[in-house]
Amino acid sequence: MFDASTEWTAAQQRVIDLVERAPAAAVASSVPACPDWTVRDLLSHMVGIGADVVAGHEPDDHNEAWTAAQVEARRDRSVTELVAEWRGITDAMVAHIRSSGDRPVNDIVIHEQDLRGALGAHGATDTPAAQHVRDRFAERLAGRIAELPPLELRGQRWTWRSADGDPAAVIAATDADLARALVSRRSAAQLRSWTVAGDIEPYLEGFAILGDLPSTDLHE
Structure with missing residues (x-):
């Protein structure tokens, strides 16, 4: 059975576990599926998506300017700070998904695998x-x-x-x-x-x- 909010929060926790265990060199490494970004940049984008969505700032096309702004706004934040920001909006994201639809699941599933590719951490392919x-x-x-x-x-x-x-x-x-x-x-x-x-x-x-x-x- 697919429950969007449950699946989103499970994916969020898997991503957090991955980035919290990752050594500094891995966090600074490039993401093959998003070659302009490092692992930390990709995490910034994932956190930024949630922050923008719950703030009602989500363009239909998820354009490059929107995603780039998410990364730039968090340029100086550590993994710990990014994770704390993300955890802080979890409840609001769950409420959004339950009221407005499951689009955020697409983003987190796709980017979890992007992250796994960068970190060499296979998994979560059949959830x-x-x-x-x-x-x-x-x-x-x-x-x-x-x-x-x-x-x-x-x-x-x-x-x-x-x-x-x-x-x-x-x-x-x-x-x-x-x-x-x-x-x-x-x-x-x-x-x-x-x-x-x-x-x-x-x-x-x-x-x-x-x-x-x-x-x-x-x-x-």
């Missing part, structure tokens, strides 16, 4: 929240490739097809890799390497839901 985000972004992919013949994503336990009918192309990979591909966290080269039938080229732009696909392969 109810991860499955929820995967299914939501699969629907978005279907809409983006609606003019094309069906595409099939074939995982270990999860299989999805963009439309009825025989697929014109099939990608086979782990469930976790497919979920990350759906949120623009896998490269075109990775998608090509997982193609077991048909031609993936016409579908690649559809995977760029959250921006350009990464230029280098990503792994968590």
